[in-house]
Amino acid sequence: MAGKKIKVAFGAGAFLEHVIKEMPSCEMFDFAVDNDINKHGLTVGGVSVRPVTDIVQYSKENMNVWICVIDNTAINAIKEQLKSLGIVDGVHIISSDHHVQLGDALARLKENEDNQDYGNLNLPSFVKSFERSYDCKSGGYRFPNENYLNFACVEVPVGRFYYALILLLGGTGISCVLETGTNIGYSTIMLAAALKEVNPRAVLYTIDIENFPHIFDYVQDFDNVVFLNGSSINVDLPPDIVIDILVIDSDHSYTVCMNELLRFEPLLKVDGYILMHDTLYYNSVGYCVAQLKDNPRFEVITFETPRIHASGSPGLSVIRKNSANGFPLYFDDSKIKEKECRTGQPPAFRRGYML
Numbered sequence: 001m002a003g004k005k006i007k008v009a010f011g012a013g014a015f016l017e018h019v020i021k022e023m024p025s026c027e028m029f030d031f032a033v034d035n036d037i038n039k040h041g042l043t044v045g046g047v048s049v050r051p052v053t054d055i056v057q058y059s060k061e062n063m064n065v066w067i068c069v070i071d072n073t074a075i076n077a078i079k080e081q082l083k084s085l086g087i088v089d090g091v092h093i094i095s096s097d098h099h100v101q102l103g104d105a106l107a108r109l110k111e112n113e114d115n116q117d118y119g120n121l122n123l124p125s126f127v128k129s130f131e132r133s134y135d136c137k138s139g140g141y142r143f144p145n146e147n148y149l150n151f152a153c154v155e156v157p158v159g160r161f162y163y164a165l166i167l168l169l170g171g172t173g174i175s176c177v178l179e180t181g182t183n184i185g186y187s188t189i190m191l192a193a194a195l196k197e198v199n200p201r202a203v204l205y206t207i208d209i210e211n212f213p214h215i216f217d218y219v220q221d222f223d224n225v226v227f228l229n230g231s232s233i234n235v236d237l238p239p240d241i242v243i244d245i246l247v248i249d250s251d252h253s254y255t256v257c258m259n260e261l262l263r264f265e266p267l268l269k270v271d272g273y274i275l276m277h278d279t280l281y282y283n284s285v286g287y288c289v290a291q292l293k294d295n296p297r298f299e300v301i302t303f304e305t306p307r308i309h310a311s312g313s314p315g316l317s318v319i320r321k322n323s324a325n326g327f328p329l330y331f332d333d334s335k336i337k338e339k340e341c342r343t344g345q346p347p348a349f350r351r352g353y354m355l
């Protein structure tokens with residue numbers, strides 16, 4: 001048994017038999033011990049039963065003892081008995097009482113605590129450095145060569161929300177994300193980094209009318225990003241594209257935003273999602289969200305986001321496409337065509353679509 005920890009069950013009663021039935025064979029105890037001399041030499045569920053004092057033949061560092069008793073009031077006395085044999089570490093409890101079991105689980109986690117995160121964002125170090133230029137008081141970015149705040153990219157918590165959402169939905173099979181409004185590509189790299197986690201073959205198409213320098217060109221291994229330089233309204237797309245997640249964050253005028261929805265929503269799969277930034281700040285974008293809210297094919301929720309604008313938060317709307325049947329989207333000529341920021345009043349769609 002060199003190199004492998006010896007696994008001992010303390011308590012060779014009916015409860016041990018029950019536990020053994022539920023255990024995979026690779027996890028099986030090496031032997032059991034019991035204070036009842038009548039059980040010594042017997043087997044329980046295929047595991048031999050020995051006197052408790054046999055434990056001392058083995059190195060304590062190399063041993064895990066699992067207390068398996070139905071009577072939880074006996075646990076402390078057994079722990080004391082093990083302590084008297086020099087065994088304190090590596091003592092665990094398998095209990096019929098869920099509370100005791102959970103308490104033991106937490107105690108074991110505490111014993112082994114470390115500083116590692118589960119699901120720590122798997123970001124290139126350059127992106128982490130970029131995020132450090134985020135000024136959380138204003139929600140803008142303070143770049144090294146600029147003495148003013150830059151508000152072009154989504155806020156860091158929004159970027160991280162995009163990352164988390166891709167992980168959240170990864171199980172639904174995401175293979176294509178399409179984004180309008182790349183700018184320097186902060187939202188792009190957050191989406192692309194998460195996509196790499198859920199599907200190494202997934203592709204992110206990102207469209208911008210400008211060709212700015214891009215974060216994703218400064219990091220290696222982001223060949224899952226395809227930059228399309230042109231207007232979102234008419235740039236060429238790959239043939240037969242089916243979009244799993246559509247991210248809209250380009251011009252913010254009603255004309256461009258609605259035309260993006262009219263062009264890309266039919267390419268979005270049913271059960272797919274649309275993410276729209278700046279929906280509370282720009283009424284021109286908010287009117288598009290209002291139409292989605294009124295359409296029974298979609299579910300919509302809007303969150304405030306941290307950036308401080310004089311007239312309120314930029315906002316992020318998350319839209320789920322529940323159906324492709326009926327109720328097509330349409331261009332409403334009565335709506336503001338250009339960008340219109342919200343002023344003193346609540347955002348457009350929180351006042352109702354017809355206002």
Ligand SMILES: C[S@@+](CC[C@H](N)C(=O)[O-])C[C@H]1O[C@@H](n2cnc3c(N)ncnc32)[C@H](O)[C@@H]1O
Binds near residue numbers: 185232250
């Ligand atoms: C708010 S920024 C995008 C920020 C980016 N999503 C991020 O979070 O890092 C908007 C971008 O949309 C682009 N844009 C404006 N009109 C566009 C259009 N018709 N088609 C494609 N991109 C457009 C702008 O050049 C600008 O880079």
